[in-house]
Amino acid sequence: MIAYIRGMVTFIHDNSVIIDVQGVGYEIICANPFAFQSLLDKEAFIYTYHYVREDTQVLYGFKRQDEKLLFTKLLQVSGIGPKGALAILGSVNTADFVAAVEREDDKFLTSFPGIGKKTARQVILDLKGKLTNMLSLDTQPQDKANMAEENNKEFDKGLTDAQEALKSLGYSEREIKAILPQLQQDDAVSTDEIIRKALGLLVKS
Numbered sequence: 001m002i003a004y005i006r007g008m009v010t011f012i013h014d015n016s017v018i019i020d021v022q023g024v025g026y027e028i029i030c031a032n033p034f035a036f037q038s039l040l041d042k043e044a045f046i047y048t049y050h051y052v053r054e055d056t057q058v059l060y061g062f063k064r065q066d067e068k069l070l071f072t073k074l075l076q077v078s079g080i081g082p083k084g085a086l087a088i089l090g091s092v093n094t095a096d097f098v099a100a101v102e103r104e105d106d107k108f109l110t111s112f113p114g115i116g117k118k119t120a121r122q123v124i125l126d127l128k129g130k131l132t133n134m135l136s137l138d139t140q141p142q143d144k145a146n147m148a149e150e151n152n153k154e155f156d157k158g159l160t161d162a163q164e165a166l167k168s169l170g171y172s173e174r175e176i177k178a179i180l181p182q183l184q185q186d187d188a189v190s191t192d193e194i195i196r197k198a199l200g201l202l203v204k205s
């Protein structure tokens with residue numbers, strides 16, 4: 001299964017986006033492709049669901065993990081296919097939909113295209129109590145990756161500035177390199193913190 005795709009957004013169509021991954025273009029069907037408009041010609045991270053049947057293979061895409069999970073849960077409900085699931089995702093946020101299922105709100109559920117009373121009751125029967133965990137999903141991997149990247153950049157800059165400061169204090173390149181492994185294991189990020197840690201190590205050495 002293809003869990004997600006990271007690549008360049010090259011085209012946005014009415015019902016899909018094209019993501020270029022090292023020269024291969026993946027067409028990904030989305031509830032709202034224009035949600036990726038700001039990422040056109042930029043790198044994007046899209047959660048995907050690889051829908052496979054005997055006569056078709058389709059990639060469905062989502063900006064958030066909770067949207068993908070809701071999509072997969074909806075596919076398990078009799079009477080709801082991929083198009084119906086996408087129509088729901090394109091019309092409501094996850095929290096509102098989960099709340100409607102939990103309070104057994106037939107009127108809310110039948111407001112979606114293709115969802116009649118029978119299907120609405122089936123949604124409640126099949127999904128009530130099984131969706132609330134989506135509201136506490138952890139930070140998305142791409143967010144974590146972005147945060148980690150920013151932290152790494154900040155640390156690298158602090159380390160470089162700290163090395164220059166130590167040199168100005170008279171410490172040699174060899175002495176500084178000797179303590180770098182220990183500095184890189186520390187949680188210090190700012191230049192001042194790194195310098196203080198470095199001076200403590202240099203005094204001991």
